[in-house]
Amino acid sequence: xxxxxxxxxxxxxxxxxxxxxxxxxxxxxxxxxxxxxxxxxxxxxxxxxxxxxxxxxxxxxxxxxxxxxxxxxxxxxxxxxxxxxxxxxxxxxxxxxxxxxxxxxxxxxxxxxxxxxxxxxxxxxxxxxxxxxxxxxxxxxxxxxxxxxxxxxxxxxxxxxxxxxxxxxxxxxxxxxxxxxxxxxxxxxxxxxxxxxxxxxxxxxxxxxxxxxxxxxxxxxxxxxxxxxxxxxxxxxxxxxxxxxxxxxxxxxxxxxxxxxxxxxxxxxxxxxxxxxxxxxxxxxxxxxxxxxxxxxxxxxxxxxxxxxxxxxxxxxxxxxxxxxxxxxxxxxxxxxxxxxxxxxxxxxxxxxxxxxxxxxxxxxxxxxxxxxxxxxxxxxxxxxxxxxxxxxxxxxxxxxxxxxxxxxxxxxxxxxxxxxxxxxxxxxxxxxxxxxxxxxxxxxxxxxxxxxxxxxxxxxxxxxxxxxxxxxxxxxxxxxxxxxxxxxxxxxxxxxxxxxxxxxxxxxxxxxxxxxxxxxxxxxxxxxxxxxxxxxxxxxxxxxxxxxxxxxxxxxxxxxxxxxxxxxxxxxxxxxxxxxxxxxxxxxxxxxxxxxxxxxxxxxxxxxxxxxxxxxxxxxxxxxxxxxx
Numbered sequence: 001x002x003x004x005x006x007x008x009x010x011x012x013x014x015x016x017x018x019x020x021x022x023x024x025x026x027x028x029x030x031x032x033x034x035x036x037x038x039x040x041x042x043x044x045x046x047x048x049x050x051x052x053x054x055x056x057x058x059x060x061x062x063x064x065x066x067x068x069x070x071x072x073x074x075x076x077x078x079x080x081x082x083x084x085x086x087x088x089x090x091x092x093x094x095x096x097x098x099x100x101x102x103x104x105x106x107x108x109x110x111x112x113x114x115x116x117x118x119x120x121x122x123x124x125x126x127x128x129x130x131x132x133x134x135x136x137x138x139x140x141x142x143x144x145x146x147x148x149x150x151x152x153x154x155x156x157x158x159x160x161x162x163x164x165x166x167x168x169x170x171x172x173x174x175x176x177x178x179x180x181x182x183x184x185x186x187x188x189x190x191x192x193x194x195x196x197x198x199x200x201x202x203x204x205x206x207x208x209x210x211x212x213x214x215x216x217x218x219x220x221x222x223x224x225x226x227x228x229x230x231x232x233x234x235x236x237x238x239x240x241x242x243x244x245x246x247x248x249x250x251x252x253x254x255x256x257x258x259x260x261x262x263x264x265x266x267x268x269x270x271x272x273x274x275x276x277x278x279x280x281x282x283x284x285x286x287x288x289x290x291x292x293x294x295x296x297x298x299x300x301x302x303x304x305x306x307x308x309x310x311x312x313x314x315x316x317x318x319x320x321x322x323x324x325x326x327x328x329x330x331x332x333x334x335x336x337x338x339x340x341x342x343x344x345x346x347x348x349x350x351x352x353x354x355x356x357x358x359x360x361x362x363x364x365x366x367x368x369x370x371x372x373x374x375x376x377x378x379x380x381x382x383x384x385x386x387x388x389x390x391x392x393x394x395x396x397x398x399x400x401x402x403x404x405x406x407x408x409x410x411x412x413x414x415x416x417x418x419x420x421x422x423x424x425x426x427x428x429x430x431x432x433x434x435x436x437x438x439x440x441x442x443x444x445x446x447x448x449x450x451x452x453x454x455x456x457x458x459x460x461x462x463x464x465x466x467x468x469x470x471x472x473x474x475x476x477x478x479x480x481x482x483x484x485x486x487x488x489x490x491x492x493x494x495x496x497x498x499x500x501x502x503x504x505x506x507x508x509x510x511x512x513x514x515x516x517x518x519x520x521x522x523x524x525x526x527x528x529x530x531x532x533x534x535x536x537x538x539x540x541x542x543x544x545x546x547x548x549x550x551x552x553x554x555x556x557x558x559x560x561x562x563x564x565x566x567x568x569x570x571x572x573x574x575x576x577x578x579x580x581x582x583x584x585x586x587x588x589x590x591x592x593x594x595x596x597x598x599x600x601x602x603x604x605x606x607x608x609x610x611x612x613x614x615x616x617x618x619x620x621x622x623x624x625x626x627x628x629x630x
């Protein structure tokens with residue numbers, strides 16, 4: 001599903017203004033993770049080969065890295081995945097929404113998408129830790145005496161990075177692109193210098209070197225795939241960030257800058273190994289001349305901080321999508337800049353991510369140790385994405401099963417190999433992202449089940465509008481001047497909050513407006529399709545407000561549009577009535593199991609109130625409480 005940009009998506013419109021500007025910005029936001037992978041990938045892989053690597057082993061490893069970058073990133077994501085979008089948005093959640101929710105809410109597709117998203121959170125906690133540690137470990141080449149201070153320095157940098165998130169990163173973010181451009185240029189130049197010392201390394205461009213190594217070293221070569229996979233751990237971000245910049249700038253930056261830089265740097269590192277450089281230290285920093293080593297370490301540290309910032313920002317954005325789609329409780333989201341919709345802050349996510357990241361840094365202590373825990377989450381996400389791509393090729397593009405199966409099947413085979421290789425890391429630390437993902441996935445399921453149970457309970461008590469209005473007349477319920485706005489979870493019948501209000505107060509406004517806010521499975525809703533207003537009875541209107549999962553719901557703004565559609569509807573001084581529920585267990589034992597009910601109750605109690613979520617004016621909101629059994 002490919003659509004043209006519309007006025008409701010300011011980020012996409014801004015990014016389309018200039019390819020070069022967008023491509024430069026994409027370097028800082030999109031490519032931070034994959035762009036810093038040379039810091040640890042080759043070192044990790046060669047360490048897994050056992051003993052001193054031979055000429056054929058080194059070339060085989062490089063060939064595997066080169067073709068992994070090409071097949072997974074260039075072919076799968078840049079060419080195919082980024083051609084399938086949900087109204088311009090990409091990523092596994094957007095793909096899930098396109099296929100699962102729009103196609104009759106198929107539970108299996110929804111489960112695949114949600115677990116894939118949960119896995120990204122798990123990987124996101126490891127990325128800052130391994131990146132910052134890898135960069136600082138380059139200082140050991142300057143002086144070994146600095147080693148005891150690397151871990152404390154890494155923890156300090158990580159805490160500072162999370163601590164500045166509430167301030168916003170708009171101003172700092174403007175420098176991300178140029179700094180990352182410098183990073184990629186420097187990596188490419190140093191890579192060329194390394195290649196010049198042993199040009200025979202270019203033979204690894206022949207995929208036969210990789211295949212020969214893969215099929216001639218038995219179980220060892222299979223295990224090495226888990227290390228090789230580290231070179232593409234940031235590939236999922238290319239797809240997920242497509243909505244911020246558009247596909248064209250990301251493709252331009254990848255093909256013109258990032259991929260050549262990565263290939264040259266990996267080849268340069270490998271050339272040094274072929275030339276006899278020991279692999280005990282970080283080969284990446286051996287590329288730099290001695291007099292440039294300290295500036296290079298500083299640049300690497302800054303680049304890893306930028307990569308970490310990209311992961312944190314991505315976690316914030318994904319959280320907002322999950323909230324809008326109804327899979328996470330309402331959390332307080334702060335817009336840190338008016339210049340960009342993606343500049344947001346989610347406090348709960350930020351501090352939890354900081355605790356986990358710092359904890360992992362202290363527990364694993366070295367980047368080599370973290371490499372064992374890294375990759376399995378992304379490998380699983382990529383495998384799930386490939387499965388969804390197969391369905392998208394069939395249903396969105398209309399391809400036949402043979403064509404879709406051949407292309408998506410090839411991706412699934414590659415992803416499966418990497419996933420199985422990474423599974424061997426579970427006991428060595430790979431359980432960490434899987435455990436985190438399972439906890440997040442479980443939280444999503446419990447919240448969704450609890451929300452549906454509440455909706456079902458409320459819907460069962462719905463009264464037809466005609467019956468309710470007739471009862472008002474029969475009971476001589478007084479009607480007071482003004483407009484009462486009642487938030488409802490349904491488009492049918494009288495909202496329970498209106499019934500409760502009459503029961504408790506014995507009066508009702510002359511003008512009634514029932515509003516049902518719906519979160520759609522598309523990221524942005526056209527303003528022309530935002531509101532549907534219907535006059536059900538004289539002075540009784542029903543409004544359906546639609547919001548995309550990338551938008552901030554704003555009920556008062558929508559009601560201004562309603563007033564323009566119907567001059568008889570005065571919302572200027574309207575009073576908003578909002579239900580405030582207290583969740584209790586069902587007495588018949590047919591509701592949620594006890595632990596799920598308790599967990600949902602805690603989340604409901606600690607989520608921000610619906611009046612804040614929909615930006616209702618605090619001085620004109622009346623809360624009406626009641627108990628709901630689930």
